[in-house]
Amino acid sequence: MTHQTQSVERASQNRWQRLLLLVGFCAMAGALVAAIRAPATGFELSIYRATPAAFWVGTALAVLASLVVTLWPRVARPVREGGVLLAGTAVWSILALPLLRSYYFYGGGDALSHLGFVESFASGAASPFDLIHPGVHLTSILVSRAGGLPFERALVFVALLFPAVFIVFVVLCVRHLTGDDRGAVVGLFAALLLLPLNNVAIHLPAHPSSQAVMFTPLVLYLLFRYLRQPTDPDTRRFTALGVALALVSAAIVLVHPEQALNVLMVFGSVVLTQVVVQRFRPESRIAEHHSLYFQTGFLAVVFTLWSYGDERVMSRITGLYQSLFVSSGSAGGAPGAEVAARSGSLAALGGSLEELFVKLFLPALVFSVLAGELLLLSVLGKLDEELPERNAYTKYLAVSFVPLTAAVGVIFLANFGDHYFRLLGFLMTIVTILGAVALYHGLSAPISHWQHQWFRVVVVVLFVFLLPLVALSFHPSPWIYQGSGQITEQQFQGYETAFDHRQAEMAFTGVRGGTERYVDAVYGPHSETRAEFPVRDPVPTAVFGTNLTDYYEESVYLPVTAADEERETVLYRGFRYPGDGFHSLRWTPGIDRVQSGDGFTLYLVR
Secondary structure, three states: OOHHHHHHHHHHHHHHHHHHHHHHHHHHHHHHHHHHOOOOOOOOOOHHHHOOHHHHHHHHHHHHHHHHHHOOOOOOHHHHHHHHHHHHHHHHHHHOHHHHOOOOEEOOOHHHHHHHHHHHHHHOOOOHHHOOOOHHHHHHHHHHHHHOOOHHHHHHHHHHHHHHHHHHHHHHHHHHHHOOHHHHHHHHHHHOOOOOOOOOOOOOOOOHHHHHHHHHHHHHHHHHHHHOOOOOOOOOOOOHHHHHHHHHHHHHHHHOHHHHHHHHHHHHHHHHHHHHHHHHOOOOHHHHOOOOHHHHHHHHHHHHHHHOOOHHHHHHHHHHHHHHHHOOOOOOOOOOHHHHHHHHHHHHOOOOHHHHHHHHHHHHHHHHHHHHHHHHHHHOOOOOOOOHHHHHHHHHHHHHHHHHHHHHHHHHHHOOOOHHHHHHHHHHHHHHHHHHHHHHHHHOOOOOHHHHHHHHHHHHHHHHHHHHHHHOOOOOOHHHOOOOOEEOHHHHHHHHHHHHOOOOOOEEOOOOOOHHHHHHHHHOOOOHHHHHOOEOOOOOOOOOOOOHHHHOOOOEEEEEEHHHHHHHHHHOOOOOOOHHHHHHOOOOOOEEEEEEEOOEEEEEEO
């Protein structure tokens, strides 16, 4: 084939690639318009079903176009970069649907308590030093004041920034390890899977431990860059990269010390590897890397000074010791009891743990196999020597899996609730990077042209299958047997009004709990009002709709929201709280409706 013919063919390919990219951007623009023009008007059990179909069609076309363009073997760099931008925009738009569709607030449970901390810190009612992980809250206050946003939207926005940080720096980590733009593209689509996000212990709404996991790739990227700095003693003692790594390491302590401890284990693994290699294999590339002693010591000191003496930290340490060495399962029963309980509930709803595993963890399993293959090749010394930096970093991460995996086992045996899923989320950050490097290794392997083509098709098909699967579990929804995280304005203001006009001595109960979270949001978790606020356990399922008035010896308030009723009757099919029980509240003698609004009703049970 002549040079002129090759030029004509390349120009033709560039034209259709640019055209496909243009179609993708137009589809994405249409999707954004469709979402913004369809704001939520009430409670939505599923954000997926309530969002216009035009949004899903547009984002699907955008992701598909970017996949084809960016993974094509010969593509101009500006076109590839455009495809990267398109894919990132499409997936982040799915994550940002609560903002695009004007949710008042997003995230029940912990997120409401964190909203209360934000308002308490901003008003001066509480100090950030009262909280072990104030990073997300202080950032939300900064965003609120800089952008003129209410705290509710600022906190949601900040929580959604962390997945963007995760995506960007996973891409940069993979680019750094492979030294190739094609590696960055594979890293992008691996990052878009957001494997740490499992909706068991790592969540999208405000939840500092989750945000700290999403922050980890930034630490790892600076770590990789720092290790490659020259070790010449004549160079400056402090470098810009060194200072940046120290600051970011300290920052993750403020976001959440639990995940900072995991980072410290990674740093310690790097130090151990450096010591062993310098002793036994001084000719290795690892021996040329910058020492991590100071950075590890610095992070250890910051972690210790910040965490030592904190009540929650000390209680966790005490609980861990008692669970492992004093009494069996003191933290809440036998290991795995929580999983067994959830299995029974799923079976009653027509689901199974196997089904939920496929929906939540199949992509993580696929990438774990890829990462495991790369680690095995690294340990056996079977990786080619064309990428010595990749091989060195892979060895570091392989060693770090030892303490991290051991920690998962310890936490599981101690039965610390779902905390082992938090650590698994952290591990999935490393798995994402290693899995992407493994895929790049296949794409760049010295095989025939047709084998390359087939492998490229396999990679595209893999992401075409996995991306929709993970996108369906970004947000809690009936797809994964969870209720929506939406908090409507009517719902929030209904609780505020009820609290303002309550009789001080009368307690609040609730349907499946939740009232105490609104007390946190309205008054602040550490406020005196919160400490004295009378909140009782949720209504027992056995008495709901039967003998509610006989069960309570003293009068109590029972708030019921549209979200409560739809969640229990539609999603959970009356498994604990049947529809008849909600209807009976309206006519049972001794139960009075004292406040009623759109989506919120307050009953007085006498």
